[in-house]
Amino acid sequence: MTGVGQDVWNLVADVLAGACLLLGAFLAFSAGVGVLRFGHLLARMHAVTKPQVLGLILLLLGVALRVRSWSAVAMLALVVAFQLLTSPVAAHMVGRAGFRTGKVRPEDLEVDDLTDERAG
Template identity: 70%
Template sequence: MTTDQWTTVADVASAVCLLGGAFLAFAAGVGVLRFPDLLARMHAGTKPQVLGLILVLIGLALRLRSGGAVWALVLVAVFQMLTAPVAAHMVGRAGYRTGKVRSDLLVVDELTSDQELARARDHGRAEDDDPRD
């Protein structure tokens, strides 16, 4: 294939990736609006968002095709994959500690029961022992 044909293939692939990424970003927005609970909304904010961003960055890389900027896009994708779960974890933990999580909406809630067990055990003991970290 000639260079021109490779260019067209890359453009088409880039368009497909951009469309997929935008669709996933839209699904993330719908999810965060529709889901019933704080923890469920975090799912919407993590998974489709990360993959959507990766697809959009792949689309951009296919359009740019050369140059140092492509490496920075790899970096952005790696950052997102590393940091999105951490942000979701911290938000979830803060939600538990400030009482924003409604146990009645969950089928099973082992974290609350474990926390209550730990608190009961700590009240039984005289010393102040924090089981968390």
């Protein structure tokens, strides 16, 4: 593409990149507010993992749209994949450790599989 078509594509990509960056920053901010605002471990853990992962994905998508380099996009895709693989595992381990140390109130749980597991 050359000329006007390339200029339009650049403008659209820049606007989409800006929107992704702003939305990703807002989600990361909301995760921080959730950590400060929510009272117990499981609610804080949920507030950190869900919007933080989506926020990071949107931020990296915005960077990819802005940079427009295939090598950078490949690296950003690796970061997204690593985040998607490690965040649920880390949240699970934090929740399990919190349960084992008594930081999770049993009345906050709808199903308590860990008590049966520890007793057996």
